[in-house]
Amino acid sequence: MTDQVSSQEEMQPGKIPEIIPIVPVVDVALYPKMQLPLVVGQSQLIELVDNAMAKDRIIGIIASREADPSIRHKPDDLFKVGAAAVILKMAKGAPDKAQMLVQGITRFKIEEYTQEEPYLMARVTPLQDVVPKGQEKKIEALTSNLVTLFGKIVSFSSLLPPEMAEWIKTVGDAGVVADVVASTIQSTLDEKQKILEILEVDKRLVAVTKMASHQLEILELGQKIQTQVKGDMDKSQRDYYLRQQLKAIQDELGEGEQANVEVQEYETKIKEMDLPELALKEAERELARLSRMHPSSAEYTVAATYLDWITSLPWHASTEDHLDIHAAQKVLDDDHFGLEKPKKRILEYLAVRKLKPDSKGPILCLAGPPGTGKTSLGRSIARALGRKFVRISLGGVRDEAEIRGHRRTYVGALPGRVIQNIRRAESNNPVFMLDEVDKLGNDFRGDPSSALLEVLDPEQNDTFSDHYLDVPFDLSKVMFIATANILDTIPPALRDRMEVIELLGYTLEEKVKIAKKYLVPRQREAHGLKATHIKISDAAIKRIISGYTREAGLRNLEREIAALCRGVARKIADGTEESVTIKPDDLHDYIGHVRRFNEKATRINVPGVVNGLAWTPSGGEILTVESVAMPGQKGLTMTGQLGDVMKESALAALSFIRSRADKLNVDPEFFKDHEIHIHVPAGAIPKDGPSAGVTILTALTSLFTGKIVKRDIAMTGEITLRGQVLPVGGIKEKVLAAYRAGTKELILPKWNEKDLEDIPENAREKIIFHFVDTMDEVLSIALDG
Numbered sequence: 001m002t003d004q005v006s007s008q009e010e011m012q013p014g015k016i017p018e019i020i021p022i023v024p025v026v027d028v029a030l031y032p033k034m035q036l037p038l039v040v041g042q043s044q045l046i047e048l049v050d051n052a053m054a055k056d057r058i059i060g061i062i063a064s065r066e067a068d069p070s071i072r073h074k075p076d077d078l079f080k081v082g083a084a085a086v087i088l089k090m091a092k093g094a095p096d097k098a099q100m101l102v103q104g105i106t107r108f109k110i111e112e113y114t115q116e117e118p119y120l121m122a123r124v125t126p127l128q129d130v131v132p133k134g135q136e137k138k139i140e141a142l143t144s145n146l147v148t149l150f151g152k153i154v155s156f157s158s159l160l161p162p163e164m165a166e167w168i169k170t171v172g173d174a175g176v177v178a179d180v181v182a183s184t185i186q187s188t189l190d191e192k193q194k195i196l197e198i199l200e201v202d203k204r205l206v207a208v209t210k211m212a213s214h215q216l217e218i219l220e221l222g223q224k225i226q227t228q229v230k231g232d233m234d235k236s237q238r239d240y241y242l243r244q245q246l247k248a249i250q251d252e253l254g255e256g257e258q259a260n261v262e263v264q265e266y267e268t269k270i271k272e273m274d275l276p277e278l279a280l281k282e283a284e285r286e287l288a289r290l291s292r293m294h295p296s297s298a299e300y301t302v303a304a305t306y307l308d309w310i311t312s313l314p315w316h317a318s319t320e321d322h323l324d325i326h327a328a329q330k331v332l333d334d335d336h337f338g339l340e341k342p343k344k345r346i347l348e349y350l351a352v353r354k355l356k357p358d359s360k361g362p363i364l365c366l367a368g369p370p371g372t373g374k375t376s377l378g379r380s381i382a383r384a385l386g387r388k389f390v391r392i393s394l395g396g397v398r399d400e401a402e403i404r405g406h407r408r409t410y411v412g413a414l415p416g417r418v419i420q421n422i423r424r425a426e427s428n429n430p431v432f433m434l435d436e437v438d439k440l441g442n443d444f445r446g447d448p449s450s451a452l453l454e455v456l457d458p459e460q461n462d463t464f465s466d467h468y469l470d471v472p473f474d475l476s477k478v479m480f481i482a483t484a485n486i487l488d489t490i491p492p493a494l495r496d497r498m499e500v501i502e503l504l505g506y507t508l509e510e511k512v513k514i515a516k517k518y519l520v521p522r523q524r525e526a527h528g529l530k531a532t533h534i535k536i537s538d539a540a541i542k543r544i545i546s547g548y549t550r551e552a553g554l555r556n557l558e559r560e561i562a563a564l565c566r567g568v569a570r571k572i573a574d575g576t577e578e579s580v581t582i583k584p585d586d587l588h589d590y591i592g593h594v595r596r597f598n599e600k601a602t603r604i605n606v607p608g609v610v611n612g613l614a615w616t617p618s619g620g621e622i623l624t625v626e627s628v629a630m631p632g633q634k635g636l637t638m639t640g641q642l643g644d645v646m647k648e649s650a651l652a653a654l655s656f657i658r659s660r661a662d663k664l665n666v667d668p669e670f671f672k673d674h675e676i677h678i679h680v681p682a683g684a685i686p687k688d689g690p691s692a693g694v695t696i697l698t699a700l701t702s703l704f705t706g707k708i709v710k711r712d713i714a715m716t717g718e719i720t721l722r723g724q725v726l727p728v729g730g731i732k733e734k735v736l737a738a739y740r741a742g743t744k745e746l747i748l749p750k751w752n753e754k755d756l757e758d759i760p761e762n763a764r765e766k767i768i769f770h771f772v773d774t775m776d777e778v779l780s781i782a783l784d785g
Contacts, residue, residue: 371553643688
């Protein structure tokens with residue numbers, strides 16, 4: 001593609017030909033002495049330009065009443081007055097497009113069109129400016145005034161260079177001044193054409209002055225609006241600034257704001273909600289504020305969000321309780337095996353609700369090791385009562401606002417998680433589970449456990465005040481159920497508000513029944529297996545429980561059952577098997593080697609070794625205590641990551657034995673030249689607590705006397721220097737651990753005898769319990785010979 005460029009640096013005004021080619025233009029008017037860039041794309045106009053360039057370069061520029069530049073304009077579409085122009089430059093960037101720079105020479109009037117094809121040609125009469133006699137001073141004054149107005153327009157406009165205000169002062173011709181201003185300011189085509197047609201210079205100056213005055217008013221108003229808006233908002237908020245400009249323009253134009261549909265919707269909701277008195281008062285106050293705000297205001301969003309929350313809460317909506325106690329019993333039994341205590345408490349609550357419908361909900365805390373069914377029990381309770389169930393996890397929560405919400409002064413404020421879940425439940429009496437309440441934290445943002453005091457206090461929670469809502473909400477109908485693994489980490493004030501129900505673990509027989517009734521069918525369905533595809537024998541389940549899991553709960557047991565189902569699913573899918581029965585000897589092929597061993601079987605039957613019992617957050621454990629004596633400097637060494645309390649128990653046990661050496665048949669001289677070492681295996685796990693005192697004292701006595709401790713016995717209890725045995729906690733977990741390990745006899749403090757009520761009957765029947773008050777009784781039972 002080639003470019004053709006021609007130019008003419010300067011064109012002196014002179015006569016124009018009688019007949020000239022006409023170029024129609026859209027939305028623009030050309031004045032004498034003014035330059036105008038043009039682009040033509042129609043073939044006949046390109047031919048016109050080529051012919052003009054080959055002759056005198058003079059063409060007629062005339063505006064069209066039709067605004068579409070793509071049509072072929074007819075003579076009737078064009079105004080009668082236009083401007084003759086000389087083509088200063090012309091370039092063709094493409095065969096179908098020509099770009100020109102033209103300069104006006106003089107006005108003309110079309111007398112007649114002499115040609116319409118291929119382009120318009122017209123006979124024209126040049127028009128000259130008319131200066132009326134005796135109007136020179138008036139024209140001078142009008143020109144001066146127009147120059148001043150134009151200078152102000154330039155100062156307000158960001159589109160015009162400041163130099164134009166000075167340049168126009170140098171233009172000596174009054175008519176040219178009027179043409180320059182008319183071509184520069186914003187105006188319609190009709191206005192521009194009117195100026196082009198006025199030949200009397202004084203009248204032209206008056207008409208242009210009116211246009212300039214109108215333009216100046218618009219620019220001054222825009223400046224006023226801009227100043228007003230800038231004073232009310234942050235400069236960085238560009239979007240907000242533009243909306244404020246629009247609002248200010250509407251105010252200046254006197255346009256009243258239309259009725260706010262959103263405000264009317266909130267008003268209707270508030271009337272229909274039957275809100276409590278305080279909530280109604282606050283909602284009406286926020287609605288009044290909202291109605292005075294512009295939708296683009298940041299405060300508008302804050303107020304609208306608050307009204308969304310306050311009108312969507314279930315102030316009076318509640319579900320109807322199912323008070324059929326037998327049906328509730330069936331639901332609980334269908335979902336969970338055992339767990340008699342929590343089931344009994346729920347049925348008692350139903351009975352009270354049946355007799356006294358307005359009774360407040362209980363605050364329960366289900367405490368126990370992981371995997372004992374605390375969370376799933378909460379869902380079953382909701383199903384039994386016919387209520388909605390919501391749950392929040394409090395593990396690691398450190399911010400008080402998570403419970404009570406943020407105050408509305410904060411950006412992005414929201415209600416606390418209690419109110420959020422009440423709205424999600426769409427009823428004011430759901431079963432609300434507070435999971436992991438023992439793992440709450442606290443820091444500089446507040447103490448969430450303290451915030452929970454109001455939530456969980458039946459005397460206060462009927463007027464619970466969330467910081468965001470700032471009005472009371474009745475939580476007294478909610479049934480709160482908290483869960484915890486350890487009660488010791490729950491602050492005393494919070495624990496005092498809850499009724500603790502312990503879920504301490506399951507016996508072997510209970511786990512087998514639960515696995516057959518719940519876990520196996522659930523995993524079978526999860527893996528796409530039918531009952532005919534997989535059968536797991538009771539012996540295999542027992543082997544998994546004792547050799548692969550060894551836990552108080554059921555999570556690892558379910559994982560191992562899932563592994564069996566995956567293995568069988570693969571065989572069924574590839575067609576190698578149609579039905580699989582898994583027996584104990586088959587477990588190795590699916591889940592590998594046995595991972596747990598029997599502590600009793602591994603214990604060496606020598607003096608100084610005793611099985612104790614320990615409590616852990618995941619249930620009870622068998623704890624073996626080993627002791628040896630070596631010739632050397634006297635002293636006591638203790639290893640196995642023992643805590644201070646456990647070390648003190650060992651020192652107390654050693655002091656008791658030395659003080660009773662004669663009665664125990666221990667040589668007093670033995671302590672002078674022997675070093676004693678006490679070790680508790682599983683050295684990577686920290687151990688502490690006073691309940692190992694009885695075990696350590698028995699181990700040392702066995703070591704010093706050479707008597708072996710019975711192989712099938714275990715013990716727990718705190719000791720004193722006088723040899724008394726004091727009660728300890730975690731008896732159920734410890735007894736169940738001994739039962740899982742196959743221990744046949746247990747030595748427990750006398751004061752813990754009452755705790756046997758919590759032990760399953762099958763475990764009580766298979767273990768012989770010895771309840772003791774003194775260490776003499778312990779030693780007489782535990783030592784052979």
